[in-house]
Amino acid sequence: MLFNSYPFIFLFLPIVLLGYFALGRTGQPAPVIWLALASLLFYAVSNWQFVILLLASIAFNYLIGLLLISRRLSGRLRFCVLTIGVAGDLLALGTFKYAGFLAANLNALLSTGFHLDILLPVGISFYTFTQIAFLVDAYRGRVAHYALPHYALFVTYFPHLIAGPILHHKDMIPQFEDAATKRPNAHLILCGLIIFAIGLFKKTCLADGIQPLVALAFGSAAPTFDQAWIGALAYTFQLYFDFSGYSDMAIGISLMFGVFLPVNFNSPYKATSIVEFWRRWHITLSQFLRDYLYIPLGGNRHGRVLRTLNLMVTMLLGGLWHGAAWTFVAWGALHGAYLCINHAWTRFGPRSTSRATTAAGFVLTFLSVVVAWVFFRADSMATAVTVLSKMTDPTQLTFGHTEMIGLGQVALYAAIAWLAPNTQAIMGYDHDRRVVGESVGAWLQRPGFIYAGAAALAFGILGIQQHSEFIYFRF
């Protein structure tokens, strides 16, 4: 089921909210079970064939987690259990996501004839990572015993199940256990609805609105210089508004249930360096990769050479996490290289905090990100190289009516991404402090604010197209 669909907005969400708060009066665990069942229904509506896989994954990880938490096992045995758990998760992920890719590469290398046509279960990358983090923390002794319904809800919780944010058990399960979240809170529902409305507007009006321009660069015909740039920039903004819109909607929906989800975006295109970009873009994935891959690999603790290597490995695997294709590997490699260069510049480059340096950093960062998105979007390496080569060849220009209007649209989107405050700033959403609306108290009191929120909701609903999936559903 899609957040940006009439059945979700007018049927599923109101019913689940009503049921949750009605059952909340009966105490634990009824509302938690209700929400977990609703989440499974949410998943099953469009992915029924993978519900068993999801349930099996939950059962497997919960059992492994129980073994690790029980502490009756010796150190070596515990490590073996952890290895089995993580390997099991990676095996499932690898089978469904990477087996076809592996077969295609073997065929290319060895002229073999393997053919695997495996459907990708939606959300598998997200719920696998979420649970691997749980197992690793259980092994490290940082996990208390959780009841099965709470654990199941932590994994399946429908606001995040399909495309994140990637949740942490220590953040979520205590909120599910908290009795206060089972009572309706009009302030949280109001703020949640406005955040949802902003996200819906971003998705249906902004992301879907600019999507046709992307075909200028990535369509069937080879683009000219202006078309390649307009298409690449259009994708840059489409992806941001699509994914951050989804994240806003997830946060808003969850807030209506009284549960604070972590922020996933913090105006990433305002970053003045690649390091800063990764602190602002898909924040929960960056944190996961840092805590469960980069640091265990050694992080920056063993000198600059190993740090560079660890960064590259982390970003390559981060790229591969997005999809089983060489284009994603190239995207990860590019960002890994960017980060290494950024760190080297910070260490060896001149220290300057002038406006000109900041502006140069901003422009360079944005352009680097746009170039990397070309690999992220392209169907193949050949397409990516073609688009990039066209972006460097100003001798071929079209600049017709479509391109002029497209350029204007891209400029408008850039202005929004660069100049407008982000959702958490507008709403005063603070995940760490579990508050929303406080820092904008006076603003929130103004009728205009409510009417603006209502307009965002109305335009968001009116912008719903027949079927428009989120880009990150594919990952």
Added chain:
Amino acid sequence: MSTAVRKLVHLIGFSALLIALAAALNFAVDPLQLLRPARFYQPMYSNDTRMQNAGLIRSEDFDTVFMGTSLAIHFRQSDIDRILGVRSLKLAMTGSNSREQSFVLAAALARGPSRIIWQMDDWIFRDAPDIDHNDSFPADLYRKNAKGVAGYLLSGAMARESLWTLARAAPPLRNLATRLTTDSLMKFAIPRVDDIHVLAPDFDVAQDYNAARARASFAYLTDPSRSAYLAEGYAFEAMVRNFERDAVDLIARHPDVAFDIYFPPYSILQFVALRDASPATLKIVYDFTGYVSRRLATFPNARLHDFRGARQITHDLANYRDAIHHSPAIDLKVLSYLADGTYLVDRTAPTAPLRWLQAQVEAYRPETLAQ
């Protein structure tokens, strides 16, 4: 009532009001002419034919339907009317499959046309998603059921078109709005039904349709790294099943409607590409179109015109922009051949044109390409 609850009520209430206003605007203006033909304003049309056809079927008067894929998309209704002496409605859809075409034809047949002209080829009968699982096809608009009408009325894009339509109707804004109406900005940007998907008067046909492009397409198709795509979706049994479901069923259910079905004049290069790069696919094409020819011959209300062997067209590569898509000049030839029955298939020998085609394909030598 607490402040937050009051605000929540205001938010939901105002939001509902805005949505209701947009729906009322769409209902009143009805830019797609789904609910009623336009009377009080100059209607405009869209090249998004999968959507536009739902409105055309309800708002246009016609006795003949013209259906097909991109090979039939550039035909002018006025040419069809003039050459065939009919009142036609073109409902061709780029890249459409037999499920979509059959569904649209069934909707159009409910308006009682006496004739269907159907550009048909093997390609449209490959397996395709069910019409309700086809994300690019608004089936409920055709059904005009509650879901379809609600989706139409609750569409912000339609509300924008409605507002624009009103602007074009208002004298002070008319000139400016008309000048700004382009398909880059608006969905409905075509002033006449006859102009839907036709090539613009200033379109350089010779630059787009020429032998060099046809040859380049042949080279592309036969490139070993891509030739596997030629076979994609081709399975004889599935294509026969789809043909029976989407074409035969429709023909059998409408014995009073004349079905003029034609196999379009692909360039000879398409078949030669299959011969050289994917012979198994060519065999499926032959077997399948042979089956179609024999099957159609059994229906008194169906006539098949097979233009694939029209050598004077198919061997002149200047007529093509790739291996299959022919120029507007050939559109007119197709219509005149349909009118005089030059390539009408004899019911007693339905596969004779197929054999001519096979002979031509076998005889065609690659060195001819160099000429």
